[in-house]
Amino acid sequence: MHEMSLAESVREIVEDTARQHGAQRVSAVRLEIGALAQVEAEALRFAFDVVMRGSLAESARLDVVHTLGTAWCPRCSTSVSVAARGEPCPHCDSYQLQVTGGDRMRVVDIEIE
């Protein structure tokens, strides 16, 4: 389950940020997950709760924002939205799409106390 290592890198980012701001506690973490990031949100929630134990973000609320995937279709010479990897172009059914966005997960912001 690679969500566990993703959650660990989230913890590092969250703890570094919290320390820089002299926070006592992190009350919420907002994550953006692209549709093409191949991250299972439920598995990530589980991993988040596990890795945050004993950290500044123990029992922090996890907000997940889902973003669309975007890709470039060379045949249509246009940018299209895709809901999942391996989907064809919605206009011409080409599978030669080049992913241009929505393939990452990132920490958007955190709430501290």
Ligand SMILES: [Zn+2]
């Ligand atoms: Zn196309």
